[in-house]
Amino acid sequence: MIQELSYVGFASPRFEEWRTYGPDLLGAMLKSDGPDGAIRLAVDDINYRIAIHPAEENEFRYAGWGLANETDLHAYVGQLSDRGVVVRWAEEELCKEREVAELAWFQDPWGLRHELSWGKTATPNSFQPGRVMRGGFVTRDQGLGHVVFQVPSLMEANRFYADILGFRLSDRIITDYFNVRFYHINGRHHSLALSELPGHVGFNHLMLEYENMDDLGRAIDLLKRNDTEIMQTLGRHTNDLMTSIYITSPSGLQVELGHGGLVVDDLSWVARTYNKASYWGHRYSETAQSRPAGIINPIN
Structure with missing residues (x-):
């Protein structure tokens, strides 16, 4: 698996x-x-x-x-x-x-x-952060982070990713505005999420998680210096408890930068349905309302 x-x-x-x-x-x-x-x-x-x-x-x-x-x-x-x-x-x-x-x-x-x-190649003790950081990124047995795809049919996507590929459902969020399912393959709450967007397919965002909250805060302080805009303000998600911010990148995709994500245990985990995405924050900016949230294409 x-x-x-x-x-x-x-x-x-x-x-x-x-x-x-x-x-x-x-x-x-x-x-x-x-x-x-x-x-x-x-x-x-x-x-x-x-x-x-x-x-x-x-x-x-x-x-x-x-x-x-x-x-x-x-x-x-x-x-x-x-x-x-x-x-x-x-x-x-x-x-x-x-x-x-x-x-x-x-x-x-x-x-x-x-x-x-x-067998992906690794060099022990080689990682050096590109800027001053108190810690590193949460990886190890949780992998890189998570990715979110936009799919035209969530039901069909679930049949492929869960039933055929074996991704395990963590939970789902259903609101008046979106329908998203979250899947895990290790302790990370989700390494994959699927969001329904009829008639379209593409990539929404990549999430990277910091070990230290201060490194997330420093990234927020550096946004203006690096000519990067906020897509969703700092907030905390209801399902994976991640405190995070969504930002633009030079290449269309969003990047979510977070800290404090939930670790799941398959022996005791029960999937839930949530009717809101965040306890607080994650407000959409004017930038988010005026540009596509990711690299999304219509299906021909």
Whole structure:
């Protein structure tokens, strides 16, 4: 089974701006560029977990999901194939680019690309924050963070991601304005969320979690200096208890920066339905009301 969100990849005409946005604001560590010139960022001792490739338009490229070892990867690929998912094994060149031992990939029903791998390269004691920080990022057995996809049908998406891929429901939030389901694969409350947007598909946001609240506060203080706008103000979510803020990025996607997320235990966890997203805060800014919240495209 999948055990973590291992890495993510995007593409953008403004990819070069992540060379400063990543370290100076987020606190990530700038690593060597990818073979195509992609900006690559580390948030822990894994050599890199975020890549922004050069392109003419903003794009979500791939989500990389990590499995424990080669036995688990091959067994999982076999299970997906038996359930009708077309899975392709990557050539050695792509494995080297992603810095993994083996890699297989597939697309969801709307064309979003997912990569499965094991053995992502790490260098012990190598992570150095890109700016002054009191701590680091919450990763380790919780993986990179979480991703949120916009999907045209939540019912169909749940059949694919839960019933076929094996993501486990944490809970859901249903309001007059949105319908979102949250899924976990480890102790992190959710590594994946699916939000329904009929007629559209795309990427909403990437969440990174700080170990220390002060590092979240410092990021907020640095927004103006880094010409970055707030999409949703500081607030605390009802379901995962994360205190967070949503901000713009140079490349269309939102970034949620948070602290204090809930850790779930499958032995005792019971999924709930919430009718509001936050206890307080998370107010939409004028910027959020005037621009798309993510890299979203209509389905042809």
